[in-house]
Amino acid sequence: MNKKLSLLFVGLLMSSMLLIACGGNNNAEEGSESNSNDNNTGNNTEVNEDNMNDPEAAADAEFTIRAGIGLNNEHPQYKGLEKFKEIVEEQTDGAIHVETYHSGQLGDDRSMMEALQLGSQEVTVPSTAPIANFISEFSIFDFPFLFPNSDVADEVLDGEVGQKFLDMLDDQNLKGLAYWENGFRDLTNSDREVATVEDFEGLTIRTMENDLHLDAFRAMGANPTPMAFTELFTALQQGTVDGQENPFATIYLEGFYEVQDYVSDTHHIYSPFVFMMSKSFYDSLPDDYQEIVDSAALEAGEYQRELNREANDQYLEELIEEGMTFTEVTDEAREEMREVIEPVIEEYAAQLDQSLVDEVFQAIEDAE
Numbered sequence: 001m002n003k004k005l006s007l008l009f010v011g012l013l014m015s016s017m018l019l020i021a022c023g024g025n026n027n028a029e030e031g032s033e034s035n036s037n038d039n040n041t042g043n044n045t046e047v048n049e050d051n052m053n054d055p056e057a058a059a060d061a062e063f064t065i066r067a068g069i070g071l072n073n074e075h076p077q078y079k080g081l082e083k084f085k086e087i088v089e090e091q092t093d094g095a096i097h098v099e100t101y102h103s104g105q106l107g108d109d110r111s112m113m114e115a116l117q118l119g120s121q122e123v124t125v126p127s128t129a130p131i132a133n134f135i136s137e138f139s140i141f142d143f144p145f146l147f148p149n150s151d152v153a154d155e156v157l158d159g160e161v162g163q164k165f166l167d168m169l170d171d172q173n174l175k176g177l178a179y180w181e182n183g184f185r186d187l188t189n190s191d192r193e194v195a196t197v198e199d200f201e202g203l204t205i206r207t208m209e210n211d212l213h214l215d216a217f218r219a220m221g222a223n224p225t226p227m228a229f230t231e232l233f234t235a236l237q238q239g240t241v242d243g244q245e246n247p248f249a250t251i252y253l254e255g256f257y258e259v260q261d262y263v264s265d266t267h268h269i270y271s272p273f274v275f276m277m278s279k280s281f282y283d284s285l286p287d288d289y290q291e292i293v294d295s296a297a298l299e300a301g302e303y304q305r306e307l308n309r310e311a312n313d314q315y316l317e318e319l320i321e322e323g324m325t326f327t328e329v330t331d332e333a334r335e336e337m338r339e340v341i342e343p344v345i346e347e348y349a350a351q352l353d354q355s356l357v358d359e360v361f362q363a364i365e366d367a368e
Contacts, residue, residue, distance in 0.1 A: 057089075057094060060094060061097035063095065063097070063284075063285065064097045064098075064099065065088070065122040065123055065277075066099045066106065066123070067081050067085070067101065067122065067123035068100075068101040068102075068107070068121060068124050069081060069101070070102075070103070070104045070108060070109055070126075071102060075253065077125060077180065077273060079307055080125075080303060081098075081102075082100060083299070083300040083303045083304070084123075084275075084297060085100055087295075087300060088293060088296045092289060092292055106124075109126035110126075110130050110133060112124040112126070113276070116276065116277065119278050121278065123275070123277050124276060125273045125276070126273065126274060128141035128273075128274060134174075135168050135169065137165065137168060137352060138168075139212065140349075141271070143269075143348070144216045144269050144337075145269075146269070146360075147364065148368060150305075151367075153181075155363075155367040156363045156364055157272055159367075160363075161359055161360055161363040164356075164359075166179075169276060169279075170279060173278070173279045173280060174277070174278070174279055175279040175282040176276050177276065177293065177298070178275040178298045179274060180308075181272060181273060181301075181304065182247060182271035182273050183249065183308055183309075183312055184265075184268075184270050184312075185267070185268055185270075186246070186247065186263065187244075187245045188243050188244055188245070188251055188256055188262060188263045188324070189203055189205070189243025189244075189260060189262050190236070190239075190243065191243070193262050193264070193325060193327040194262065194264040194327060196336065197333070197336050197337045201221035202221065203222045203223065203243055204223045204224075204225055205217055205223070205245065206227055206232055206235060206236075206244040207225070207244075207245065209226035214226065215344045215348075216341045216344050216345075219343070219344050220340055220341060227241075232244055232254075233256070236256065243260065243262075244256065244260075245266070248311075248312040248313075248316045249308065249311050251319060252315035252319055257319050257324050258322075261324060262327060263316075263324045263326050263327070265326075265328060265329055267329070268334075275297045277297075
């Protein structure tokens with residue numbers, strides 16, 4: 001009897017350890033600021049019931065796509081996923097069933113990319129920052145003031161240069177299908193208005209844990225402090241840091257207006273999303289289904305970009321209505337900021353393929 005009880009105890013203990021190990025980390029990667037969007041739903045690890053309420057459709061489908069993101073279901077990124085689902089299911093007559101998951105329900109950006117590589121997940125849409133962990137060339141999209149506006153970003157990303165980066169994903173068992181939009185990152189703080197490079201002096205700003213970003217803010221006189229996004233609201237509330245930088249949508253949806261007084265449209269970094277699919281899954285699809293998925297990713301991306309730009313304009317207005325002081329940064333001031341951090345950009349550009357860097361800058365120049 002004692003032996004049986006001992007074996008039962010060991011079995012229960014091993015089962016508990018397995019469940020803990022499988023739980024994983026559902027905080028989203030910094031590139032998407034994923035918990036960002038939870039707007040009090042952050043770190044929601046419950047299964048999205050919307051995807052589970054039609055078991056018949058899933059059972060009848062030839063293929064199932066599990067598409068996961070870090071942002072919440074109020075963000076334009078998730079609305080884009082819903083559009084992708086609508087197009088694919090309609091054009092395949094339900095032969096492909098798409099399940100959409102938000103708020104890091106399937107993991108953070110990096111873990112979801114790894115799941116795509118393993119074939120245990122089919123779609124995710126990370127920012128370019130976490131992609132650089134897999135393909136260093138993608139770090140060029142972290143260069144401050146790379147794109148002067150969204151029109152130029154669209155032309156470059158949707159052109160030959162953008163396609164060249166998408167093609168690099170193949171070697172990682174990932175299939176890059178389209179560029180969506182996270183948007184321009186802007187600054188908030190509780191100390192003062194920021195309109196010029198001099199106004200950064202001494203500000204303690206939470207940034208992503210990205211060496212290029214850290215060095216760029218240091219060059220402008222700020223004290224950048226990397227920390228987990230999940231800790232940011234409390235850090236702002238307690239004054240551990242003076243400010244942070246994110247797109248307006250994230251700033252509003254996270255409620256940072258409750259603990260921040262000033263917002264400036266610094267537009268210091270433009271961050272794309274990359275719609276990607278597991279290459280092994282993509283290759284398993286018939287040619288006609290591949291074409292449908294390709295066009296759906298592009299069409300949903302155009303829809304998502306438009307929503308994102310409308311949302312950012314709307315959220316800026318709402319931030320002002322919530323009592324934040326808005327400071328408009330001039331093009332001249334942004335150019336001065338760029339000149340100050342130019343040595344930092346040159347240092348990091350030297351670590352990449354120079355011909356590729358030149359090609360990106362030339363494409364931007366041609367698009368302006």
